[in-house]
Amino acid sequence: MDKKLIVSASPHLHDNSTVPSIMWDVSIALMPALIASVCFWGINALLLTCYGVIAAVVTEAMILYLRKKPIVIKDGSAVVTGILVSFNIHTGVPWWLPVIGSVFAIAIGKQAFGGLGQNIFNPALLGRAFLMLSWPSYMTGGFQATDMGSMNGINITLTEAFGTQITSATPLQVASLVRDASNNFSSVFTCLTDNHTLVNLFWGNHAGVIGEVSAFALIIGGLYLLLKKVIEWRIPVFFISTVFVLTLLFGSIDSYINFNIRIAIFHLLSGGLLLGAFFMATDMVTSPITKKGRIIFAIGCGTLTVLIRLYGGYPEGVSFAILLMNLCVPLIDKFTIPIPFGQVKEVKQ
Numbered sequence: 001m002d003k004k005l006i007v008s009a010s011p012h013l014h015d016n017s018t019v020p021s022i023m024w025d026v027s028i029a030l031m032p033a034l035i036a037s038v039c040f041w042g043i044n045a046l047l048l049t050c051y052g053v054i055a056a057v058v059t060e061a062m063i064l065y066l067r068k069k070p071i072v073i074k075d076g077s078a079v080v081t082g083i084l085v086s087f088n089i090h091t092g093v094p095w096w097l098p099v100i101g102s103v104f105a106i107a108i109g110k111q112a113f114g115g116l117g118q119n120i121f122n123p124a125l126l127g128r129a130f131l132m133l134s135w136p137s138y139m140t141g142g143f144q145a146t147d148m149g150s151m152n153g154i155n156i157t158l159t160e161a162f163g164t165q166i167t168s169a170t171p172l173q174v175a176s177l178v179r180d181a182s183n184n185f186s187s188v189f190t191c192l193t194d195n196h197t198l199v200n201l202f203w204g205n206h207a208g209v210i211g212e213v214s215a216f217a218l219i220i221g222g223l224y225l226l227l228k229k230v231i232e233w234r235i236p237v238f239f240i241s242t243v244f245v246l247t248l249l250f251g252s253i254d255s256y257i258n259f260n261i262r263i264a265i266f267h268l269l270s271g272g273l274l275l276g277a278f279f280m281a282t283d284m285v286t287s288p289i290t291k292k293g294r295i296i297f298a299i300g301c302g303t304l305t306v307l308i309r310l311y312g313g314y315p316e317g318v319s320f321a322i323l324l325m326n327l328c329v330p331l332i333d334k335f336t337i338p339i340p341f342g343q344v345k346e347v348k349q
Contacts, residue, residue, distance in 0.1 A: 019116070022284075023076030025230045029221035030083050030279065036204050036214035040146040041091040045210050049086040052098035056082030059106040069115070077116050081105050084124035087211020087275060088319070089131070092142035097135065101127040121326045122286050125319050132319075143170060143207035153206025154197050170207045171197070171270045176315040193262035201269035212272045222278030231282040234294040235301075239277040242302025243267055250310060273305065276318035286326045293329075293336040300325045 037045035060078040064071045085101040105127030113119040132139045145151040152174050169177070175192055191197060200206050204214030212218075225231045248264040267273070281287060281301050288297050301321045308317025 019077065020075045022230055023080050025225065025228050026080050026279065027076060027083065029224045029230075030080075030087070030211070032217035032220045033087065033211045033214055033275070034083070036217040037091075037210045040148070040204055040213060041144060041210075042147060044091045048089065048091065048093070048095065048098050049083060049210065051095050052086030052102045053079055053082035055099040055102040056085065056106050059103045060111065063107060063111045064115075067111075075116070078106060081110065081123050081127075084211070084279065085127045088124065088128040088209050088272070089139065090143050090207070090209045092144045093138045097131060097138055101131045104130045117285055119285055120329070121323055122280050122283050125280055125323050128319050129323060140173075145207065146205050148205050150200060150205045151207050153200030154191050170315070171201060171266070172309065172315040175266070175270070193260075193266050198262070198265055198269065201266070209272070212275050215269045215274055218274040218278060222274065225278065225282075231278065232294065234291060235282050235287060235298045236277040238295050238298035239281055239302045240268060240273065242299050243273055243305055246303065246306040247310075250306070267306075267309065271309075271316045272318040276301070276305075276322055280318075281322050281325075286329060288329050288332045288336065290333060290336040290338065293332040296332050296336065297325055297329065300328065 034046065034049060056078040057073050061071050061073050064073075082098075082102045082105075085105050086098040089098055089101070105123040108130075109121055109123030109126035110116065110119050143151070152169055152171055154171065154174060171192070202215045204217065206213060222231075222236060226233060226236075244264045244267075247267040248261060277298075281298065288294050301318075304321035304324055305317040308314055308320060314320070
C-alpha cells in the first residue's frame, strides 16, 4: 500500500485550544479574586468590574463594526481585558474610571494595532497606565478599609509612627513611607513583616485594588491556568523568583535591620505581583514565544519591578515593568529562536 507524504506549513502539532476556550478559562481563573474582593468590600467591587467589562465589550463591538470586521465579542478577549482593567482600580473610585480605562485599553491598546494578536502591549496594563497618568489622585489615593475594618493589614498605629494620620495607604505605600522616613522606624518595619501582617496579605484583608488583594485567590486562579495548560510555568515562576531573590538581598527598608526572608515574603504578597505574574506577563500575544525568551522576559519583569519598588517614584512597579518588557519581546525572540532541526549553523571564517 502506497503512503503519501504530505508537506504542509507549520504548526504540525495541534490541540483543541481555541481563542474562546483560552479566554473563558482566564475569566474563570479570575473569579476567585473577584469573589474575594466582594467578600472584603461588598457589591461595589462587582459593580465596578461589570462597568469595565461592559465598556470593553461595547467598545470592541463598535470598533469592529466601524472597521467592517466580523464582530467576535463572543471570544471573550474583551471580557478578560475589562476584568483586568477593573482589577487594577480600587473600590473608592467613581464608576466612570473603569469605563474610561477599558475604552482606552480596547481602542488604543488593542484595536489601534489591528486587533487581537497584533497588539505589542498588554491592553489592560496600557489602560491602567493611562488611568495612573491621567487621574493619579484616584489611582493612588482614597483606598477603603475592608468590611472587616482593616486598612493596611498592619498591626500598628501609623499615626504614632510617622507623626501624621495615614488613613488611605496600601501596604506597599506604607513600606514606601517607611523607606523615605528620616526618623527611627524599626518598629514600623517589624510590623510590616510580622505574622499578623503577612497573614492579612495572604488572605487579602488590607487596602488595595480589586484584583490584587488576595494572594490566596490569585494563586488558586494561577494554578487553574497551569493545570489547564493555558499558561506556561516559566514566566510566573521566574518572575516571582526574581522578585523574591532580589528583595531578599536588597529589600531591607531599615538599614538597622538585617536582610531576612520576611522582607521578600512581604514583597511577594503585596501589590500586583501575583496578578501580573499569572495573568498579565503570560499574555500569549505580548510575551516571547521561545522557552529561553520567556525566562529572560520574566527575569527582566522581576528586576524592573524591584527597581521601581525600591528606588522609583511609585511604590508599585509590576505594571510598568511588564509594559517595558513588552517592548523588548521582538528583540528577545530574535536572539532566542532555536536552530531548526537539520539546519547547520554557519561558521564564521
